[in-house]
Amino acid sequence: MPGDLRIFAIPGLPEATAGLDVGAAIAAAAVRAALAIEDGDVVVVAQKFVSKAEGAVAALAEVEPSALARAWAGRFGKDAAVVEIVLRQAARLVRMDRGVIIAETRHGLICANAGVDTSNAPAGFVTLLPDDPDRSAERARQAMRAAVGREVAVIVSDTFGRPWREGAINVAIGVAGLRPLLDYRGDADQFGRRLQTTVIAIADEIASAAELVMGKARRTPAAIVRGAGAWIGEGAASALIRPAASDLFR
Amino acid sequence: MPGDLRIFAIPGLPEATAGLDVGAAIAAAAVRAALAIEDGDVVVVAQKFVSKAEGAVAALAEVEPSALARAWAGRFGKDAAVVEIVLRQAARLVRMDRGVIIAETRHGLICANAGVDTSNAPAGFVTLLPDDPDRSAERARQAMRAAVGREVAVIVSDTFGRPWREGAINVAIGVAGLRPLLDYRGDADQFGRRLQTTVIAIADEIASAAELVMGKARRTPAAIVRGAGAWIGEGAASALIRPAASDLFR
Helix, strand or coil, X not given: CCCCEEEEECCCCCCCCCCCCHHHHHHHHHHHCCCCCCCCCEEEEXXXXXXXXXXXXXXXXXXXXXXXXXXXXXXHCCCHHHHHHHHHHEEEEEEEECCEEEEEECCCCEEEHHHCECCCCCCCEEECCCCCHHHHHHHHHHHHHHHHCCCCEEEEEEEEEECCEEXXXXXEEEEECECCCEECCCCECCCCCECCCCEECHHHHHHXXXXXXXXXXXXXXXXXXXXXXXXXXXXXXXXXXXXXXXXXXX | CCCCEXXXXXCCCCCCCCCCCHHHHHHHHHHHCCCCCCCCCEEXXXXXXXXXXXXXXXXXXXXXXXXXXXXXXXXXXXXXXXXHHHHHHEEEEEEEECCEEXXXXXXCCEEEHHHCXXXXXXXXXXXXXXXXXXXXXXXXXXXXXXXXXXXXXXXXXXXXXXXXXXXXXXXXXXXXXXXXXXXCCCCECCCCCECCXXXXXXXXXXXXXXXXXXXXXXXXXXXXXXXXXXXXCCCCHHHXXXXXXXXXXX
């Protein structure tokens, strides 16, 4: 009973610091853990690990908070420098209410604090989103191919809240080597009629599945998802961002 | 290498018709497929299978479309009877725009067409959401315990779209025997500071993970997720619905 889908946490990754080769580090950790990477595996790596490896952090001491950042921070007991960085990382403020900032980033991602995070960042620093998460994923994919000679897909995952539902889930903010969307439209249902609207965000579902073994505090920022090889192909996480023109919730 | 998490599709389930015992049917199919259910397994079953088993369907011939339903159907090429059933299943219309109806159901779920679906429904009928998906999950859990003597959790899953992102993902609309939310707040991060806001919707992530092996058209409306036993406990999917007072997107 091997399971149709198997997910392995990759233990033993080092703390990521600027300049770390994400793909090589994951490949080396997998080898040390006797986890043989196979063709068709999807490797999921946490955004924060990628960001630290890319030096996508900001020093609080280096920003001068604006009046808006200071007012907001004072009102809700926040750090004005952190708020300032959030505002600078935002391309559009979607909600700024009750101490919460939901922003659209320059990537088109809509998330809390424009992806700026103080958790698991060194004192005095915050982490930012990678500059181009699809490129981060592609770079890791190529490094893993070079290291172990296998064709894998890579997802850079992040933990996003969402309207209407409690709790955050992991989604794919970077994708390489995977078709992120599965389109059933036009397929027949069991009664021979066409399925109407169903496009499934496979990459987001894989990111969520991997989160179940990665965990926030357990320091396992990468996992292997095996059995999703059917979706290997070309693709990018940018395809998961709904264009403004077709979004009823802008 | 058994994997930290394993997901098995359960093949061979019958077409669900009103009166089918969902838990007994899943247990029997698992036995036939030599998939031994274990204590701590999370069994995920698709909403549509549950709805059909519970007779949660509506006959198009039995509704008299309102003027609103007829106008909307005429404008966007829809079936007025289907639109009428959608309106009747809605407790609140969240968006009604460009041919799309996003509604809050009486359960508090916010989804397309108030959960009314024509796909995979017999001609002349649509499927509705189960009356009480948490109760459906609990009933299936008890039936499986009776059938195989194992303590499992059950998730009733459905495929929901979401704002801002392309593609739908599976979420948990019914839960029994599982703590649906994992709360990291108060835990220390790797630098000894408190994690700020992270509550993870474990049940939704498990539902998404299971979808990867279930598929829409493959007629495998149930799966076993093994390795999520840490979250076994008491809980209900109603905990996943954000109260209006704390929702920035009402």
